[in-house]
Amino acid sequence: MNFIKKIAENKIDDYVHKQFIKFGKGTFECKAIIDISASKTIKIKTSSEFTNELVELLANTIKDKTQVNGIIFATKNLSEESTIKFQDIKNAMGVKKHIIDQELTKEQVLELCHKFSMYSVNLSFSTEYGTLKVKEKAPKSGKSPTKEDQEPKADYCVFTTSDNKIIENFAFDSKKPFKKFFAKHTFLIEDIIVPDQYKNDFALARIHAKRKGKLIRETTVDGIKTKTEFNFLA
Structure with a gap:
């Protein structure tokens, strides 16, 4: 909901x-x-307000693994808190962009959503249920x-x-x-x-x-x- x-x-x-x-x-x-x-x-x-919940909604339909691409936008480095390894971390105007480009399980995507719920989890991926595409730009008003x-x-x-x-x-x-x-x-x-x-x-x-x-x-x-x-x- x-x-x-x-x-x-x-x-x-x-x-x-x-x-x-x-x-x-x-x-x-x-x-x-x-x-x-x-x-x-x-x-x-x-x-952008619906980003995280759409990611979580589709993540719940991942059966094994699926290719996930995107960025988690945060004000700090999330590497030590994350159980997955980011492909890269870039700095842009005081925002840290955590790059994701790898296959992930349902549990891994949901963990990102829950652990980093204060941030914008901009992930794009597909399952048998549907497809989600999210802009790889930090949300703006x-x-x-x-x-x-x-x-x-x-x-x-x-x-x-x-x-x-x-x-x-x-x-x-x-x-x-x-x-x-x-x-x-x-x-x-x-x-x-x-x-x-x-x-x-x-x-x-x-x-x-x-x-x-x-x-x-x-x-x-x-x-x-x-x-x-x-x-x-x-």
């Missing part, structure tokens, strides 16, 4: 919390973009389109599969079959609640504080627009 659906169903967990660590108070538009084309093959294009009639692009992750059950995860509020689905979200963070034990430590306060606010979800399903709001504390 992706983090947007978890908020909608009030099933807040640590993964949802980590999505909001970087945010202070304010209104953040054009987040968590989803663009689905549904036919015999389901193509899901998303913005999405920008609102310059024209009023334009929608923001979802092109950071591309996931393809023939299993239409996956639609329920991303288009959970669409009750009828569709050809095109688009969703964008606004995070309205109204308050930041810091636990008492972290109030004197800015770094830990940022990590452990909970963000209180609203998720505004705007969808377009075969041309029909809908807006819904969900309160959250994460």
